[in-house]
Amino acid sequence: MVDHHTSLAKRHLVSWGTGTRHRQAADAEPAARPGALTVVLEDAGLLPAVLGGDLAGPHSLVLAPGVASSPLEGPEPGSPVVVGYEGSAAQPGDELSIGDSFFLQTQEYSASQFMSVIGPTLIRVFDGSDFAAYLADADRARAEGVFPAFATDPVIRLADLPSLGASPAADGPATRLYADADGTVSTAPGGAALGSAGDAFADLLGVWERVNKDSAHPCAVGLGATVPEAERCASLAERPWLGRYLAALDALRELRARDVSHLRVSGFGGRLSETAEPVAEAADAHGTELPLLLWNEQGAYVHSTPTGRFFQIGTDAARIAETVLACGDAETAAERVDAAALAKVTAFFERAGVPLTGRTEAAR
Incomplete structure (x- = not known):
C-alpha cells in the first residue's frame, strides 16, 4: 500500500x-x-x-x-x-x-x-x-x-x-x-x-x-x-519567449533521461540550417504551440509540447522542419528549400497530428 x-x-x-x-x-x-x-x-x-x-x-x-x-x-x-x-x-x-x-x-x-x-x-x-x-x-x-x-x-x-x-x-x-x-x-x-x-x-x-x-x-x-x-x-x-524556454528545458530534461545529450535548441543561440535564419519575426520565436527542434551530432528531434511527443528525424529533414517552423507556413518555406522534400516532411508531421505550422489541413 x-x-x-x-x-x-x-x-x-x-x-x-x-x-x-x-x-x-x-x-x-x-x-x-x-x-x-x-x-x-x-x-x-x-x-x-x-x-x-x-x-x-x-x-x-x-x-x-x-x-x-x-x-x-x-x-x-x-x-x-x-x-x-x-x-x-x-x-x-x-x-x-x-x-x-x-x-x-x-x-x-x-x-x-x-x-x-x-x-x-x-x-x-x-x-x-x-x-x-x-x-x-x-x-x-x-x-x-x-x-x-x-x-x-x-x-x-x-x-x-x-x-x-x-x-x-x-x-x-x-x-x-x-x-x-x-x-x-x-x-x-x-x-x-x-x-x-x-x-x-x-x-x-x-x-x-x-x-x-x-x-x-x-x-x-x-x-x-x-x-x-x-x-x-x-x-x-521583455521576454515573451520565456514559455518556449521553459518548454525547451522540459524537452532537454526528457531527452537527457533517455541518455541523449549535447543538444542544441533551434532559436536559442542560433539555428541548425541557414535556410531558417535569418527569418524576420520568426513564427517559432515564442509560444509553445509550434514544436521545438533539437539536435546534436547524431541527429535531431522534433518535440510537441502540447502532446509531449518526440520524433527522431535525420538532419536533412530537420533542416526543412526548422525552416517551416521559422517561416510559419509551407508556402514561405518553399522559397528556401526543395519543394518535393518539403512536401514529404510536412506531410509526415501532418499525419502524426503535429503540424509544423500549428495548423491542421482541416483548419486551413
Missing part, C-alpha cells in the same frame, strides 16, 4: 510543485467539481477544516505531516485520499519524505548551480535574487544556446512555472493549494494569500481570478509574496 501511495503522491507533487497539469495526476478535469487536485498542508491540525469543507473533493489528494495515509479509495466513498508525510516542501533546504522510499528536496534557484543533485528536487524562486538568477540563465540560453545544466537534470523540476512565463491555463486552485502552518492558503508556498483553510473553494477561486484579472502576465499568484508584481510583469514582457 505504501508503494501505491508513494506513486500517487509523486505524480500529484509534480503537478502541485510546477503549477501544471500532470497527464496522469487525475482521470478527470478538476474544474468540473469543487476542490483542488492536490492540497499540501504544513500542519496536520488543518486537516479537519480541509476535509470538513470543499477545498478537497473526491478527486483530491491531500498531503499532511505526521498522519496515517488513508486507503487509496478514501476512508469513505467519495472522500479525498490523505497521504502522510514528514518534513516540509516550503523552505530552501527542506525535504519532504513519504515513507522510506520517496524524498523530495526543495532548493532555492540561485544556489542550485552549486548544489549536488541527490534525488528529486523542486527548485523555487524564493526572493528577488533567485528571480534575477532565473532571468540571467534564460537570457544566456536565448542569446548563446547555453542552458543551465542543473535545470536539465531529469530529477529536477522548476516550481511555479506559470509565474515564470509558462501558460497559466492549467494553474489555479483547481490544480493545487498550499496551506501554511497558520492556515493561510495560496497555490504555492511563495504565493499571494487567497484565504484560509476553512474558506469555501469558490471564495478562494474568486480571489485567484480577481488577482490574475488585474495582472498583465498571469499567473500573478504563484510568486505573489515573493517577487513584486510590477517587476515580474516587466521582466516577462
Whole structure:
C-alpha cells in the first residue's frame, strides 16, 4: 500500500510543485467539481477544516505531516485520499519524505548551480535574487544556446512555472493549494494569500481570478509574496519567449533521461540550417504551440509540447522542419528549400497530428 501511495503522491507533487497539469495526476478535469487536485498542508491540525469543507473533493489528494495515509479509495466513498508525510516542501533546504522510499528536496534557484543533485528536487524562486538568477540563465540560453545544466537534470523540476512565463491555463486552485502552518492558503508556498483553510473553494477561486484579472502576465499568484508584481510583469514582457524556454528545458530534461545529450535548441543561440535564419519575426520565436527542434551530432528531434511527443528525424529533414517552423507556413518555406522534400516532411508531421505550422489541413 505504501508503494501505491508513494506513486500517487509523486505524480500529484509534480503537478502541485510546477503549477501544471500532470497527464496522469487525475482521470478527470478538476474544474468540473469543487476542490483542488492536490492540497499540501504544513500542519496536520488543518486537516479537519480541509476535509470538513470543499477545498478537497473526491478527486483530491491531500498531503499532511505526521498522519496515517488513508486507503487509496478514501476512508469513505467519495472522500479525498490523505497521504502522510514528514518534513516540509516550503523552505530552501527542506525535504519532504513519504515513507522510506520517496524524498523530495526543495532548493532555492540561485544556489542550485552549486548544489549536488541527490534525488528529486523542486527548485523555487524564493526572493528577488533567485528571480534575477532565473532571468540571467534564460537570457544566456536565448542569446548563446547555453542552458543551465542543473535545470536539465531529469530529477529536477522548476516550481511555479506559470509565474515564470509558462501558460497559466492549467494553474489555479483547481490544480493545487498550499496551506501554511497558520492556515493561510495560496497555490504555492511563495504565493499571494487567497484565504484560509476553512474558506469555501469558490471564495478562494474568486480571489485567484480577481488577482490574475488585474495582472498583465498571469499567473500573478504563484510568486505573489515573493517577487513584486510590477517587476515580474516587466521582466516577462521583455521576454515573451520565456514559455518556449521553459518548454525547451522540459524537452532537454526528457531527452537527457533517455541518455541523449549535447543538444542544441533551434532559436536559442542560433539555428541548425541557414535556410531558417535569418527569418524576420520568426513564427517559432515564442509560444509553445509550434514544436521545438533539437539536435546534436547524431541527429535531431522534433518535440510537441502540447502532446509531449518526440520524433527522431535525420538532419536533412530537420533542416526543412526548422525552416517551416521559422517561416510559419509551407508556402514561405518553399522559397528556401526543395519543394518535393518539403512536401514529404510536412506531410509526415501532418499525419502524426503535429503540424509544423500549428495548423491542421482541416483548419486551413
